Amino acid sequence: MIFQTSFLPIDNLSRFMLFLIAFLFPLIFIYSLSYVKRNLFRYYFVLFIAFGGMVGTVLARDLLSFYIFLEIMTVGIYFLIIDNAKKESFPAGFKYILMMFGGGILILLSFLLLYNLTGTFEIAEIARVAGTLNKSALAPIFTLFAIGCLFEIGAVPFHIWLPDAHPVAPSPVSALLSGVAIKIGAYGIIRMIFTLGVLSPVLIFIGAVSMVFGVVLALKQTNVKRLLAYHSISQMGYVLLGIGVGTGLGIGGGLFHILNHAVFKALLFLCMGAVIYATGERELNKLGGLGKRMPVTLVTFGIAALAISGIPPLNGFASKAMIAQSVSGNVFLKLAIIITASGTVASFVKLFRFTFLGKLPDKLKNSKDVPVLMLFPLLFLAGICLVAGIFPDKVLGNLISPAVGSVLAFNFINVKILIDTVVIIIFGAVVYMLGLKTGYMKIEKGKSASSLPGRLSLDLIFCGAADMFTRGCVELRKLHARNLNVNLIWIFAALVIVLLIMYNPIK
Amino acid sequence: MGHAPILIVVIPLLAAFLTHLTKYVKLKRGAEIVAAIGMVVPLALLLSLGRGVIAGGSVQYNLGGWPPPVGISLTIDGLSFFFALMVLGIGLLIVLYSLGIYIFARRYYSLLLIALSGILGLVLTRDIFNMYVFFEVLAVASYVLVAYKHKPRAVKASFKYLIMTEAAWVLFLLAIAILYGLTGSLNMDSIALQIDKIYQANPQVIYLVFSLMMVSFGIKCGMFPLHTWIPEVHSQAPTPVSSLLSGLILKVGLYAMLRIFFLFFGTTLLLQSAGQLVLYLGVITLVLGACLALVQDELKKLLAYSSISQIGFVLVGIGLGTELGLKGGLFHIFNHALIKAALFFCAGIIISQIGFWRISRMKGIWRQMPGVTFSFCILSLAIIGVPPFNGFVSKLFILQATLAQKNYLVIVFLFMGILLTAAYYFRVIQTFFSPEEFQHKPDFVPQPVGPFEHLSTYVVAVLCLLVGLFPDVVIKFIQPAIKVLLP
Numbered sequence: 001m002i003f004q005t006s007f008l009p010i011d012n013l014s015r016f017m018l019f020l021i022a023f024l025f026p027l028i029f030i031y032s033l034s035y036v037k038r039n040l041f042r043y044y045f046v047l048f049i050a051f052g053g054m055v056g057t058v059l060a061r062d063l064l065s066f067y068i069f070l071e072i073m074t075v076g077i078y079f080l081i082i083d084n085a086k087k088e089s090f091p092a093g094f095k096y097i098l099m100m101f102g103g104g105i106l107i108l109l110s111f112l113l114l115y116n117l118t119g120t121f122e123i124a125e126i127a128r129v130a131g132t133l134n135k136s137a138l139a140p141i142f143t144l145f146a147i148g149c150l151f152e153i154g155a156v157p158f159h160i161w162l163p164d165a166h167p168v169a170p171s172p173v174s175a176l177l178s179g180v181a182i183k184i185g186a187y188g189i190i191r192m193i194f195t196l197g198v199l200s201p202v203l204i205f206i207g208a209v210s211m212v213f214g215v216v217l218a219l220k221q222t223n224v225k226r227l228l229a230y231h232s233i234s235q236m237g238y239v240l241l242g243i244g245v246g247t248g249l250g251i252g253g254g255l256f257h258i259l260n261h262a263v264f265k266a267l268l269f270l271c272m273g274a275v276i277y278a279t280g281e282r283e284l285n286k287l288g289g290l291g292k293r294m295p296v297t298l299v300t301f302g303i304a305a306l307a308i309s310g311i312p313p314l315n316g317f318a319s320k321a322m323i324a325q326s327v328s329g330n331v332f333l334k335l336a337i338i339i340t341a342s343g344t345v346a347s348f349v350k351l352f353r354f355t356f357l358g359k360l361p362d363k364l365k366n367s368k369d370v371p372v373l374m375l376f377p378l379l380f381l382a383g384i385c386l387v388a389g390i391f392p393d394k395v396l397g398n399l400i401s402p403a404v405g406s407v408l409a410f411n412f413i414n415v416k417i418l419i420d421t422v423v424i425i426i427f428g429a430v431v432y433m434l435g436l437k438t439g440y441m442k443i444e445k446g447k448s449a450s451s452l453p454g455r456l457s458l459d460l461i462f463c464g465a466a467d468m469f470t471r472g473c474v475e476l477r478k479l480h481a482r483n484l485n486v487n488l489i490w491i492f493a494a495l496v497i498v499l500l501i502m503y504n505p506i507k
Numbered sequence: 508m509g510h511a512p513i514l515i516v517v518i519p520l521l522a523a524f525l526t527h528l529t530k531y532v533k534l535k536r537g538a539e540i541v542a543a544i545g546m547v548v549p550l551a552l553l554l555s556l557g558r559g560v561i562a563g564g565s566v567q568y569n570l571g572g573w574p575p576p577v578g579i580s581l582t583i584d585g586l587s588f589f590f591a592l593m594v595l596g597i598g599l600l601i602v603l604y605s606l607g608i609y610i611f612a613r614r615y616y617s618l619l620l621i622a623l624s625g626i627l628g629l630v631l632t633r634d635i636f637n638m639y640v641f642f643e644v645l646a647v648a649s650y651v652l653v654a655y656k657h658k659p660r661a662v663k664a665s666f667k668y669l670i671m672t673e674a675a676w677v678l679f680l681l682a683i684a685i686l687y688g689l690t691g692s693l694n695m696d697s698i699a700l701q702i703d704k705i706y707q708a709n710p711q712v713i714y715l716v717f718s719l720m721m722v723s724f725g726i727k728c729g730m731f732p733l734h735t736w737i738p739e740v741h742s743q744a745p746t747p748v749s750s751l752l753s754g755l756i757l758k759v760g761l762y763a764m765l766r767i768f769f770l771f772f773g774t775t776l777l778l779q780s781a782g783q784l785v786l787y788l789g790v791i792t793l794v795l796g797a798c799l800a801l802v803q804d805e806l807k808k809l810l811a812y813s814s815i816s817q818i819g820f821v822l823v824g825i826g827l828g829t830e831l832g833l834k835g836g837l838f839h840i841f842n843h844a845l846i847k848a849a850l851f852f853c854a855g856i857i858i859s860q861i862g863f864w865r866i867s868r869m870k871g872i873w874r875q876m877p878g879v880t881f882s883f884c885i886l887s888l889a890i891i892g893v894p895p896f897n898g899f900v901s902k903l904f905i906l907q908a909t910l911a912q913k914n915y916l917v918i919v920f921l922f923m924g925i926l927l928t929a930a931y932y933f934r935v936i937q938t939f940f941s942p943e944e945f946q947h948k949p950d951f952v953p954q955p956v957g958p959f960e961h962l963s964t965y966v967v968a969v970l971c972l973l974v975g976l977f978p979d980v981v982i983k984f985i986q987p988a989i990k991v992l993l994p
Contacts, residue, residue: 071893086942093937098930108903490732502546
């Protein structure tokens with residue numbers, strides 16, 4: 001066998017990730033039972049392949065197996081993304097698979113470089129050898145690896161696949177993608193920090209940029225799932241920020257946020273899945289007034305929205321407070337956190353209002369709450385949001401501290417958090433008002449009021465480069481001779497050139 | 508059993524003529540049975556010698572009892588064994604695919620057997636002129652095979668193939684003539700012994716010999732800029748012949764390169780610069796092939812350009828010349844032969860059902876042909892190098908070997924090559940899963956596809972997974988081959 005992986009977690013960190021996957025996956029599976037109607041065999045086949053890939057990644061004892069299972073997961077998720085087989089599915093899936101393979105090869109290269117340095121793929125062995133090595137030799141390898149993982153996470157500037165992939169994927173798949181798959185990259189970075197003992201300060205920067213960037217773009221989205229996708233970028237920015245700080249508090253906060261984000265973002269996607277299931281619409285301007293028709297979804301969505309906004313006593317606040325505490329010295333980062341938090345509040349007010357409040361469109365008169373199999377995951381996850389929010393120190397003590405490997409204590413009941421919450425709510429209201437006034441947050445589809453983000457889109461840069469490359473290839477094909485005489489001339493030219501190279505007059 | 512080496516070459520040749528005689532025997536599928544026997548018996552003979560060869564030995568057989576350098580000798584060593592095994596395995600696979608297709612009759616099996624016997628002969632022989640003769644045997648049979656269906660475009664492609672390959676063999680013959688003039692011998696081992704002395708006295712002539720051979724083998728294996736015959740010939744040939752071309756005939760050039768360059772120039776400094784040349788030409792080949800495959804709309808042409816690109820990967824492995832590089836190169840030769848043969852089978856099945864060659868016409872075929880689509884997906888994942896399939900292992904070795912030499916420029920291009928491979932295969936896959944329905948070609952009658960065609964693709968898909976999970980089985984066969992090249 002080229003790779004070996006054990007069926008037991010290697011340490012508490014992988015136990016933590018395994019717990020996360022094992023707890024989310026059954027809920028998504030149950031939800032899928034009613035949600036997915038077509039191509040059942042194909043759907044469940046690739047769903048379990050993706051699941052196996054995720055589990056394998058966090059159980060991997062050596063780096064090669066980590067890579068192997070990562071790619072298995074990637075391929076599985078690709079086929080899940082294109083499962084709906086709509087016109088937009090395929091470009092989104094194509095973007096996803098290419099970005100993932102690109103990141104994957106970077107990860108593989110960093111592993112091979114590590115192998116050249118240490119002579120082994122075993123994580124435990126590498127950790128032992130890395131202690132004796134010069135940190136300056138390890139830093140570039142770590143950077144290469146971290147860049148690869150940023151592709152997987154969907155951090156800015158490698159996020160372009162994420163807002164495309166989520167809206168086209170079936171909702172349970174979006175929940176899986178946002179809840180678990182993008183966390184694997186963060187797990188990889190934490191694992192590597194623990195193994196090599198090096199850290200890159202760039203992570204803090206990328207985290208902060210992703211936070212602000214994600215939330216600013218989320219504000220102007222009109223597609224419900226696209227809006228949530230941009231929030232995934234933003235929330236993973238928090239995680240990266242925590243990891244980048246590198247202290248026990250920071251990494252602990254990051255891990256806590258991984259857990260919290262997995263819970264509330266999966267819940268959000270499943271709620272929106274319920275809305276889409278009931279109405280068939282995913283554009284905000286066609287929705288509205290569903291609160292009376294779908295009370296359960298309304299309540300669970302409300303809980304998740306409060307959780308992601310960081311309002312106590314729901315779970316989001318605990319991890320955000322920890323991350324905020326770990327960067328408290330830095331004014332810019334503090335500012336980024338406040339901007340992000342208030343933007344999050346504003347955009348969820350918008351999402352909530354235009355989905356559940358207001359006037360019910362005539363077309364949606366017959367919509368009603370979804371089947372029990374879909375409601376159960378919603379209620380369960382909402383319950384977790386509440387429990388983890390009310391007893392954050394229990395979660396911290398029993399799950400996070402062992403995973404980080406040091407005892408973390410944090411005072412979750414203090415005045416500062418209360419003040420922060422009030423500030424965020426006020427600022428959120430201000431942003432919401434401003435956004436509606438200026439038209440930045442309007443819900444009509446079409447030309448965006450502010451065209452600057454449209455023009456400066458990174459997506460455009462990546463896709464433009466790819467287009468240019470393809471056009472270059474077309475030109476190349478035109479240059480490519482098909483005439484036999486020309487081909488024969490090429491042969492003799494090649495002979496002459498090879499001869500010249502061999503004689504090499506300079507030598 | 509002492510005659511096993513010559514029997515391995517002669518039995519397929521004999522079977523080739525016997526297939527025609529099956530006309531007079533009241534036997535259903537007589538030609539197919541003869542063809543299968545004509546491959547299984549040599550395979551059994553080869554495997555009976557396997558234990559000794561894998562242990563690092565070799566079996567020598569002197570034709571007519573004349574010892575070399577006077578007589579022709581056939582030798583089965585690690586390298587020949589690896590290639591011969593591959594030839595017979597892929598040959599059987601091609602027969603399996605052809606079983607259900609009625610137009611492939613006696614003449615087809617006879618030509619196929621002649622071609623395989625040619626490859627087996629040139630893989631086993633240690634006489635350089637004899638090698639040339641077997642090259643021609645292979646070439647003549649394959650020209651006819653390409654034009655088997657008498658379609659005008661296929662005949663034209665076959666003509667191009669004829670001219671280009673003959674150009675290659677003329678250059679090779681010239682190189683042989685120069686070497687014979689210099690050394691007075693045609694036996695490879697005795698030439699190799701003298702070549703060092705000649706190099707010291709007169710390096711120019713060795714450069715000339717090297718360049719002639721390089722271009723000659725380059726044409727055969729599709730190295731840039733000598734790859735121009737590949738797309739047209741591969742796309743026009745009947746499906747199993749495309750598999751034969753891509754799976755085995757391209758590899759013949761690589762075999763000759765490995766055998767002759769390492770034997771002749773292994774001790775001189777020439778190998779270093781030759782290796783660099785092969786390495787960088789390989790890099791260009793792999794990127795160029797991938798770029799052209801990206802904008803190809805004909806499925807079989809796309810597969811042909813993909814072959815060029817994958818050969819580029821192999822050339823990189825060979826050009827590095829280290830043990831790991833050769834391991835990756837040889838492994839990738841094996842993987843590519845297996846996978847590309849089956850990919851052509853898939854393309855053949857699809858085209859025989861819808862009548863169109865263009866990828867843009869193959870929208871949504873997975874609903875009608877789930878089996879073929881499934882194996883196409885597995886096979887393309889394997890050739891992209893997605894774990895846990897076999898392509899991953901060989902590409903991993905090549906990457907590792909390049910990194911060990913700290914050649915970061917080549918790494919960048921390998922990276923690009925892998926990404927482009929993913930891009931053009933996923934372009935095809937996403938077309939297969941498209942929601943639209945495909946249309947048959949007007950007035951086209953879909954040909955019935957039997958179980959054998961599907962079976963051949965499934966067999967390879969399963970093999971891809973097994974080899975990817977247990978690569979050590981194949982590496983066991985590669986190790987003695989490397990021992991031959993790097994003693």
